[in-house]
Amino acid sequence: MRVGLLGTGPWAWKAHGPALAAHPGVELAGVWGRRPEAAGQLAEHLGTRPYTDPDALIADVDAVAIALPPHLQARFAIRAAEEGRHLLLDKPLAATVADARAVADAVAAAGVSSVVFFTLRFDAAAAAWIGEQAAAGGWFTGRADWYGAVFGADASPYADSPWRREKGGLWDVGPHALSVLLPVLGDATEVRAAHGPADTVHLTLRHDTGASSTAVLTLTAPPPAAGVAVEFRGTAGVATLPDRITGDVTDALGRAIDALLAGAPHACDARFGLRVTEILAEAEAALAG
Structure with a gap:
């Protein structure tokens, strides 16, 4: 091609x-x-x-x-x-x-x-873990927190991005959180959001399975506090995304x-990208209200 x-x-x-x-x-x-x-x-x-x-x-x-x-x-x-x-x-x-x-x-x-x-949906180990949790079902609640330090003390090649400065963590790392929560807990039926420090957003979702979830999203975390934490709790117990599960980004993009x-329809297609955008816009509206 x-x-x-x-x-x-x-x-x-x-x-x-x-x-x-x-x-x-x-x-x-x-x-x-x-x-x-x-x-x-x-x-x-x-x-x-x-x-x-x-x-x-x-x-x-x-x-x-x-x-x-x-x-x-x-x-x-x-x-x-x-x-x-x-x-x-x-x-x-x-x-x-x-x-x-x-x-x-x-x-x-x-x-x-x-x-x-x-x-994470194309990282081999992370995708397998997400698939296992989606198949297990019975989840009561979940969380997917992305603490980015793009605008922290250490220089990042993405710190000069105007759209990241305008949209913040909600729009930059929020899609990552939603890409994990939605396939495991189901589509979001209610969206709530609250401001935290700087660009930080606290997102709360109700899903069509009856489960609820939260996400902390930021690009301004202090570098020592940066990281990703994903967890689901339900009838199967507690499932936590292993530390350092992700591999090389070029392998995932491959x-x-x-x-x-x-050529076959994929779960992460433009229609899914649209649904993620809709949820981000709902959260943005909640913050403005």
Whole structure:
């Protein structure tokens, strides 16, 4: 499959670019970015060619991988889907529900494949653990806490991201939490949220299975306090996501590429990305109210 990469930021350098370049089922056809010099540098690093026109790159490929801010991702995903291109997307799918729905509708209308990269859902060990908990059932409650330190004392390559500064932990790490809670506890039927320190959000959900869940989401945790904690409690006892279960992000993204190449509908498709966006928007509205 010929794939074009849209985006030249840190995530494109760390994850999308290396995973696409290394995948045996992919020909990385080219790179486009908003800064031509950055596109040239990344293309040279990956052994491909830079494009100055995103539409020209879309026209030359079978699929596009998008590593752009959410509002731009939605715009280009719609354009690519309308041209019949398969989509490897990132979370969150879009910055608004309307844009996320437009992406999901474009994918459905074009009949193309879509995969949204929720890291834990494509990490082999983490995905297996999530699947085990979903199969076990009988859960009373759960929690999925993401304490990011992007804006902490230590420098992060993602600290200069304008959309992360605007949207905070709810929109950046909130999708990770939801990608674990929803397949185990069911869809969210009630959404509540409260402010914590800085960008911290305390999220509370009621699920259609009757279970409830909570999530603490932040990008401003002190570096010594950073980390991820996921736990479910129910008739099977207590299940806790093992520490350091996640492997290399490029390996996980390689499995997302596998899913796109397979062509079959995937649980983490644009429609699931839309549902996650809807819940994030509900939480944002609750915070504003």
